[in-house]
Amino acid sequence: EDSATVRQFTIEALKKGGFVNLQVFTNGKEGYEFVKNNPESVDIIISDIEMPEMDGLTFCKKVKESKELKKIPFLFFSSLVNDMMRKKCDSVGGEAAYSKPEVDQLVKDLQSFLGS
Incomplete structure (x- = not known):
């Protein structure tokens, strides 16, 4: 997420929902580099679509093209x-797409998705 306000709001909602071990990046390139170098520490990726350096669709495509x-x-x-x-999100391998500010639905689905 590249917007500081939305990023903070989303982090607070996720933490309130029980997700406390979060890695946050301001662009897709930083996110991809972290995931590529630390795959064992990543359970799920949540990404904006429009970001600097690497957009979310490209980020997802690169993740889904990697065997690991x-x-x-x-x-x-x-x-x-x-x-x-x-x-478009489906075509690059994304599992779901949520509209901002549907953070409550995102948190609910994450809890279900991860069995929390």
């Missing part, structure tokens, strides 16, 4: 989500 990383669930959380964008 492709099993990590990838979720999108963006203000750009509509039916057409959901299809």
